[in-house]
Amino acid sequence: MSASVARLALARRPWPWLGPLLVGIVLVAAPWWLPNQYHLHIAIQAGIFAILAMSLNLLLGYTGQLSLGHAAFFGIGGYTSALLGKHLGWPVFVGMVLAVVAAGLAGYLIGRLSLRLRGAYFVLVSLSFAGVVALIAVNWMDLTNGPLGLPGIPEPAIAIPGLGEFSFRSKESYYLLVLACAAVSYFVCHRLVCSRFGRACVALRENETLAQAVGVNGTRYLVVTAVVSAAMAGAAGTLYVHYTRFVSPEIFLFSYTVTMVVMVVAGGKGTLLGPVVGAILFTILPEVLRAVTSYQWQMLVYGILLILTIFFLPKGIVPAVAGWWRRVAPRPAAATRTVAGEAEAHEPAR
């Protein structure tokens, strides 16, 4: 973790970077203590969805706009690198970078389209955009092979001078790749949120009229957040596609968006750790449910869980736990902070 995290974390606690360091070591060492391929598979999925959830959280949690079309960025990322790799034979890493760029461009488009639209209108624009993109993927057979999808997507490989080519074929290596990307995503979110930029986004969420009056250009921050958020979702998309080695219009399924929303909301929107916790929880949960029941029950449980979470834990799991922890031990953790430089705020004594 960066030095600024350590500095921003309340330095009254000794070695505040010890916790994150231990977590980091445990995560990196996972291929050794999780030799079961199935568990590694779940870990990879959790990592990809963590990136996806973090991206949605930037829009939903911090600028306060719900994008129900986020699966579109996921899919655009996936399709871009798949097509570049399969049709043009470009090196996968190049394709992945371009996929992130393409998704970011799509985010820019949404941001510009929305301009001054907020709330329900923004939701509808994002939903409609995703609908159009999905329809294109289904109907433009020449490009995307339609509903049949494109199998045989290559896995990423890098040429190490002197050692030859190393391809990320094994689950262990792919896990480390995903972990690295997730760490980068978390870092990006942390930097953005704990800054003047993050404050402007929160101002947008809390009271845009007032924010404008003190010089915050709402549209600009929304567009930039949309670009970063979309690019991150696109990164998750390419990681997903090169892992499953397959892409089809199913990637645009609304159920992915729904899962993402549940992860962010249940985990804790507007916090840094919330989407990560939500992603891990809701990646493990369906696997547990799958052993017991079918896909429909799984989705039904999601729906009910979403409702229950909003009723009982309206801020999500991470803030609830942080609140409980604060009552037990007086120093709040850095990653539950909601905005730049401030730990989770406490209510004044009445």
Next chain:
Amino acid sequence: MDILPQLVANGLIIGGTYALLGIGLTMIFGLMNVVNFAHGEFYTLGAYAALFVLSALAPNFLVAILGAILVGALAGALVERLLAPLRHESIDTTMLLMIGVWIAMQNGELLAWGGVAKNIPTPFPTEPVVLGPLSVAPLRLFVLFVTAGLIVGSHLLIQHTKLGRAMRATFQDQETAALMGVNVERIHTITFAFGSALAAAAGALLGSVFLVYPSMGDLALQKAFSVVILGGLGNLGGAALGGLLLGVAEELGAGYVSSGYRDALGFLLIILVLLVRPSGLFSRAERVG
């Protein structure tokens, strides 16, 4: 063009059901400021209810439609009552809540009835009725009549009854209406029930024209939103006109351009209208902040 009148006719018939969907959704949004993402599920529920009535209770098509309406109303009231405690939360929270209801209902229906598409048996002959240049299936004529009846009935209810007056008053200014003695809680429940009933009717009608399957509500939801945006949030007349407009536009698009992208038209219309005239085609433009 030869097929133009036919396309327009088809469009008006389908558009009428879109109008029902839109009127219901715009009522719920306009009155309660709830973005009802579960609206499509009441549509689906109506279709399955009609199916159920026909297969298990009485083989009478009209009764089935009425049953669908009733089920829709009850389900709507139930959902509204369940979620009433959270009504004062921000619009984002209610949006998320309705998404939860959407997921729960759709998968509940999937579990209850299975994923295989079903047919609603109708008593009408399949031989189309020929009216000048138009050729319309009797079932579709029936749909047209019922839809028109429901739209006119809704209008009469809203404009000319005491209940309708109470609804309009609550819509304009909730606090004042409450001060005037209107039971605002009850109006909310009734409005939600009414809007859901209209969606259910649309579901039963279109379900009998096409097929019934658990995810049919997703498309209906998107169309409902298109209609509401076209007409302006909260504008009932606009929703009626918007529905017809969308239906005709879709038919013309499918007929002249391509049928694969037919549903894209709804999406594109939403984006276009939101860009150009967010208050809707039929609303008076409002001040910009």
Next chain:
Amino acid sequence: MSLRVDDLMLRFGGVAALAGVSFEAASNQITSLIGPNGAGKTTLFNVVTGYLRPQRGEVRYENASLVGLRPYQVAERGIVRTFQKTSVFPAVTVRENVLIGLHLQGSSGVLAVLRGGRRVREEEARLRQAADEVLALVGLAHRADDVAGALPYGEQRLLEVAIALGARPRLLLLDEPAAGLNTGERQALIALIGRIREQGIAILLVEHDMRLVMGISDHVVCLDHGQVVARGAPAEVQVHPEVIRAYLGSG
């Protein structure tokens, strides 16, 4: 360096909220806008700060036109306003609120923030210090870490002024800042306005509290039905027959 409003006209449907308003708010003064409810005072604020567009007329500050600018651009020109209805950023702390107000005092964009580095850190430290200074000026330093939404009404109104001050205005528009305040709070507000004025910030004030208005204003403008009916020193305006008529009604 003053604000000039020339013949502003704004109609909502058939109603003229502003029917040709002209006045000037000088740079080293406290100017007050008075008038009965519905006279158009808040509408005027909305037009000056870019939330509404007039159909006709001009608004000039430092000889540059403000008409057509978006609100955030007006703020960049040094004109900041508060709102009639309590308006803070409720879910974050008081210090955060002021830090948001200090937005224009920073310059780190997305790329700078991602890169990090010494300049960004120094800017953050500078902003935090500025925030603490504003809070001390306003008298809310003891509330810095409290959630804004939980503050009592009087303190929230002070916070609104603090947020506006963070934007380093040269002209501060206060929309009924004393509404709902008790005597002690009102005194604190008057003292605060005095301190703001000492810093060289011009103030345009909308207020119903006549004692407050007459006590601190250098110049008073009275609006009624979207038109200026009187202007001048407080003592003159107070006894002006048009003003009395506007408030009491004619006949």
